[in-house]
Amino acid sequence: MNCEQARTQFVDYWRGTLEDTRAEFDAHLASCEHCRAEAEDLKDMWSALGALPDEDPSLRLRARFYDSLREWRRREAIHRPAFWWLRHPAFQTAAAMLILAAGIGTGYVLRGREISEVSHLRGEVDNMRQLVALSLLQQQGASDRLRGVSYAYRVEPDDSQVLSALLTTVDHDSNVDVRLAAVDALKKFTNNPVGRNGLARALAKQDSPLVQIAILDEIVEVHDKTARPAIQALVTSPDVNPEVKQHAQWALRQLQ
Amino acid sequence: MYEASDSSLMQAVREGDLGALAILFERHHRPLFNYFVHMNGNRDLSEDLVQDVFVRMLKYRQSYQPERAFTAWMYQIARNAQTDSIGKRKFEVALPDREFASANVMEENLKRKQEISILKRAMARLPVEKRELLVLSRFQNLKYDEIASILGCDVGAVKVRVYRAVRALGQIYFELSGPSAQGGTRTAG
Numbered sequence: 001m002n003c004e005q006a007r008t009q010f011v012d013y014w015r016g017t018l019e020d021t022r023a024e025f026d027a028h029l030a031s032c033e034h035c036r037a038e039a040e041d042l043k044d045m046w047s048a049l050g051a052l053p054d055e056d057p058s059l060r061l062r063a064r065f066y067d068s069l070r071e072w073r074r075r076e077a078i079h080r081p082a083f084w085w086l087r088h089p090a091f092q093t094a095a096a097m098l099i100l101a102a103g104i105g106t107g108y109v110l111r112g113r114e115i116s117e118v119s120h121l122r123g124e125v126d127n128m129r130q131l132v133a134l135s136l137l138q139q140q141g142a143s144d145r146l147r148g149v150s151y152a153y154r155v156e157p158d159d160s161q162v163l164s165a166l167l168t169t170v171d172h173d174s175n176v177d178v179r180l181a182a183v184d185a186l187k188k189f190t191n192n193p194v195g196r197n198g199l200a201r202a203l204a205k206q207d208s209p210l211v212q213i214a215i216l217d218e219i220v221e222v223h224d225k226t227a228r229p230a231i232q233a234l235v236t237s238p239d240v241n242p243e244v245k246q247h248a249q250w251a252l253r254q255l256q
Numbered sequence: 257m258y259e260a261s262d263s264s265l266m267q268a269v270r271e272g273d274l275g276a277l278a279i280l281f282e283r284h285h286r287p288l289f290n291y292f293v294h295m296n297g298n299r300d301l302s303e304d305l306v307q308d309v310f311v312r313m314l315k316y317r318q319s320y321q322p323e324r325a326f327t328a329w330m331y332q333i334a335r336n337a338q339t340d341s342i343g344k345r346k347f348e349v350a351l352p353d354r355e356f357a358s359a360n361v362m363e364e365n366l367k368r369k370q371e372i373s374i375l376k377r378a379m380a381r382l383p384v385e386k387r388e389l390l391v392l393s394r395f396q397n398l399k400y401d402e403i404a405s406i407l408g409c410d411v412g413a414v415k416v417r418v419y420r421a422v423r424a425l426g427q428i429y430f431e432l433s434g435p436s437a438q439g440g441t442r443t444a445g
Contacts, residue, residue, distance in 0.1 A: 007416075007419055008412070008415055008416050008419070009415075010419045010422075011393070011415045011418045011422075012415065014422075038423075041426065042419075042422050042423060042426050045422055045425060045426045045429065046394065046422055048371070048375055049390060049395070049422075049425075050394055052372060052375060052376070052395070053372070054286070054290050055289065055290055055293050055299070056286065057285065057286065057289040057299075057302070057303055057306065058299075058303065060303065061285065061289070061303045061306060061307065062281075062285075065278075065285070065307060065310055066278070068307065068311055069274060069277060069281075069310075069314075072274055072314050073274050073275075076272075076274065131275050131278050132278065134275075134278075135278035135279045135281070136282055138260070138279055138282075139279075139282050139283065140283075144282060
């Protein structure tokens with residue numbers, strides 16, 4: 001390997017991805033002081049670049065994105081392919097007559113329509129909150145998933161998709177803080193039988209005493225007696241932390 | 257649940273599930289924002305451009321080909337957005353020297369801040385093609401084949417160009433660092 005060939009390998013050397021040519025490359029560096037010096041100096045530059053801190057965008061960016069996504073979805077819902085007869089003159093004349101008649105009646109129903117538009121808008125906002133919550137709950141970073149949990153507070157309590165995502169988070173999330181936050185967020189859904197059953201089922205799947213205690217507290221708070229068998233199982237299980245067992249016994253007494 | 261690939265999400269967007277774009281946004285908006293900040297040094301403009309990229313993804317979603325890496329497609333759109341919005345001259349505008357403005361701190365922090373500041377200034381002085389190569393390969397950690405796909409060249413050329421960009425950056429960095437720093441380097445020139 002000569003100097004020119006060695007230089008084509010420098011980036012792999014810095015990235016740690018030299019494989020087949022590693023021995024030849026090392027041999028060249030050992031024999032060529034100039035290449036050795038350059039490879040090491042520029043490696044420092046490469047490392048310094050990697051250590052440059054990232055910048056965070058403002059919160060406005062997220063709000064803008066979700067606004068425009070909502071607008072796109074709304075537009076796509078409106079712009080369905082039109083049927084040919086919509087453009088036919090006879091149809092358009094008839095439609096004009098109908099619109100005139102409808103206009104006369106509009107005054108009577110205007111108030112009702114305003115109410116319906118407001119509720120439609122509210123539905124859209126709820127829908128976007130659901131989307132943000134579900135999207136964030138699927139992220140790799142725990143801080144993103146925590147933000148997703150916080151969005152879950154803002155959806156309607158009958159939102160089964162967010163409820164299901166929260167229960168999955170409680171059951172499977174690798175981060176205890178995220179699981180704890182999800183348990184707290186589930187309070188919003190405890191009027192829903194799926195939410196209550198999910199909490200009781202989650203109890204058996206937890207290995208974190210913190211989360212187990214948080215779930216027990218929540219079950220007691222909503223006084224869900226159907227969770228007694230799950231709590232009983234915790235008391236008799238040999239693997240459960242003694243403090244959790246003690247708390248489970250207390251919970252059983254509260255639910256009598 | 258956490259493992260849906262970028263490509264499958266974008267395919268879902270293409271097939272009409274626009275909500276899947278929200279997951280892609282949460283995954284990629286921060287790296288994209290940093291790409292733009294490194295390229296133009298302007299936070300507000302960079303936020304506008306991130307927004308523009310995601311709107312273009314919706315607009316041109318039918319052009320997405322699943323066999324191509326999603327990130328390569330995304331950065332291709334990002335490059336177009338950048339070029340369209342500011343044109344060649346402003347594209348090469350120097351990054352603002354924000355670090356020096358707040359340098360009245362402990363000596364070690366000051367030294368580190370100065371190093372960062374010099375590095376950023378050196379980056380800003382690099383020709384835009386070289387700067388972009390470093391941003392894609394070092395900050396965005398894209399694979400060679402992804403960069404090659406974005407730039408429309410082969411992998412071997414990417415490796416050589418990245419080496420030359422680092423070398424050019426090193427020369428500018430040592431010039432900006434002054435004579436004392438240049439004394440320690442063996443590669444200037």
